[in-house]
Amino acid sequence: MEAVESNGRHGGTDRRKSKKHRRNRWACVFLLVNNFFQFAAYYGVSTNLVNYLKYRLNEDSKTAANSVTNWEGTGSIAPLIAGYLADAFLGRYWTIVLFMVISAVGYGVLTASASVVKLQSAVLYAGLYLVALAGVLEPIMAPFGADQFDESDEEERDRQSSFFNWFYFSIDVGSLLGGTVLVWVQSNVGPGLGYGIPALFSVVSVLVFLAGSATYRRDQPPGSPLTRIAQVVVAAVRKFDVETPSDLSLLHECDAVDGMSVIQGSRRLAHTGQFRLLDKAAVETASDKAGASPWRLCTVTQVEELKCLLRLLPVWASGIIYAAAYTQVTTTFILQGDTMDPRIGRFKIPAAALSVFHTVSVILWVAIYDRAIVPLARRVTGHERGFTQLARMGVGLVILAVAMVAAGALEVARKRLIARHGVYAAADGPSLPLSIFWQVPQYVVMGASEVFTLIGQMEFFYDQAPDAMRSLCSALSSTSFALGDYASSALVVVVARVTARGGRPGWIPDDINRGHLDYFFWLLTVLCIGNLVAYLLIARWYTYKKTAR
Known part of the structure; x- marks a missing residue:
């Protein structure tokens, strides 16, 4: 009887594990296919952009080069804004959806500007800077994909590490298509079709991502990380003259249950010996007993x-x-x-x-x-x-x-x-x-x-x-x-x-x-x-x- 029960328990565990692996596998398939279309579209525009500005819009070489540099710079800074929104308010799933839709609109505007002569200059730049927001997706999409794996499972951790390799693989396969075939279309067929195909790809990438929604594990936004960082700095400064206890277990961590911290969806972090001055923010003094403000008393996880x-x-x-x-x-x-x-x-x-x-x-x-x-x-x-x-x-x-x-x-x-x-x-x-x-x-x-x-x-x-x-x-x-x-x-x-x-x-x-x-x-x-x-x-x-x- 015990053997039957044991086999039943193990069988149920194996079935749940198999189901989880299948779900993770499908989630990754949707994300990698989405990534391929997304970056094929992006590199289909960016690879030949300087020549388009120079020969189609008649900009001189220096102006065209500076325009591309400024555009790429915007795409490099925007991820910080998207990352903050994802962690503080929207979560990674809805941040990805928002910026993919915005970039798809941008590709549509680009196609219109390339097809209608009167719209070319001002509308083209409007479309370009909407497309630049597509550059924010890689730093958000990669952690979202990694979220699909259970870090407490050794096998899942190995799969997670492998995911980063294949995530980057999908980017480069997409960039290879965009930087060769789509650039050839722009140069030999025309910019209307040359930008129309990236616009189509961007729409397909949105549809592929949404199609996988039922398979994704989603995170809940835990609140502003900048606020928590500021609270640690302010609390540490306020308690600059307070002695850190030799027994580090006395440092403040509010009623953690099952290894989770009071921060939404965050595991507790163990204390480390570096930057010891910051530990003062987690020292609980007599005046903190009645319920201190987070600007005066922080948890060890916040400090870490x-x-x-x-x-x-x-x-x-x-x-x-x-x-x-x-x-x-x-x-x-x-x-x-x-x-x-x-x-x-x-x-x-x-x-x-x-x-x-x-x-x-x-x-x-x-x-x-x-x-x-x-x-x-x-x-x-x-x-x-x-x-x-x-x-x-x-x-x-x-x-x-x-x-x-x-x-x-x-x-x-x-x-x-x-x-x-x-x-x-x-x-x-x-x-x-x-x-x-x-x-x-x-x-x-x-x-x-x-x-x-x-x-x-x-x-x-x-x-x-x-x-x-x-x-x-x-x-x-x-x-x-x-x-x-x-x-x-x-x-x-x-x-x-x-x-x-x-x-x-x-x-x-x-x-x-x-x-x-x-x-x-x-x-x-x-x-x-x-x-x-x-x-x-x-x-x-x-x-x-x-x-x-």
Whole structure:
């Protein structure tokens, strides 16, 4: 009888577990398909936007480039707003729905502006800035997808880690379609259809997301994270002269039940020894006994939320140099390729088209990492994810430096051919007898770096953020790329001015055949190595978040 009952219990547990796995699997399918359509639409617009503004709207090169930069900057800042709304008021599900609908309207406006000549200028920019809000969805969609897995289940945690890899995979497959096929349609068929297809894709992405609604696990917004952070700071300042008790169990945590804190949907966080001054906010004094204001007495979980954020900031800052070097894929790599032999038979390959190898590299490396590297690393390290998240990002930083070395080595070979053949006119003269396909290795290596660092960063910021701040922290991680773009632009300006003194052409002149792009790549290599050293110190100092039992 006992055996029957035991089998019944286990059978029921297995059925519930199987049902949960099926539901998670379907939720992920809907999210990944949605992601594919969403980013195919986005890159179908963004990839060729500068040429559209220049040749269709007759903007000069500088104005068109600045317009695209400002547009991309808006898309980089908007996730912070969306992340705050998701954590404080709407929850991730309704935030995603809201911004997807807004971006779909934007694509419709873009299509109208491209089809009707009279509407082109002002209406186009209105549509563009509505579409920019589509950029907020990645930092919200990734944690929403990760929410579908039960972190208390070891098998579910492994699936969650794998989800981040395939989430990024869907982005790159979408960007590959948008950046090639849709750009070809815009250039060869017309902008009306070229923007109409992204508009259709955006509508399909909304419908796919809504179709999966019954399968999703949804979070409840826990309230403003900024308010809770401000309360900790104010309470700690008020109690600056209060002694922290040696028995840390005396620190305030209001009636937690089953490991949950008083913050809606948030697990309690265990006390950590860093930033001890903030602990004063959780010290309960005699005057607090009657029921203190949250601006005077905070829970340990509130204090640890702020500590988590402070620990994330140095890791976030290390991403700025990474982004500055990564940006070379769309800048100096293309300048380098412009002077090389683009022919393959009768066809000429534009230098910018080689970025396809970077995208394909990411797609392939995601599969290799998830299916081969992780299982192997798991056997070697014994870690459930193969690598710790910090170790994974560190490997990517090393690979990034290798990519800069590869670009620098190719530039040295290119400069030697210039000297040998006397080719000093990059724009009008003949191309060098050096195939542009020699650039492929640096694109492939850069793709490997992206799989380790950027996907690792996405997972890290989700996992290490407090439960009630995951949208905001995931959005914060994406802003390092915006700052990296600005840092790269500033570095180019400074290097160009400093090295061009005394009538010299400098490292990055208009005619790069007369410059020293190789020196610039060596400078980036040094910065990458310096950033890696700083990152290793940060990783050693970092304390992983722990939930209270």
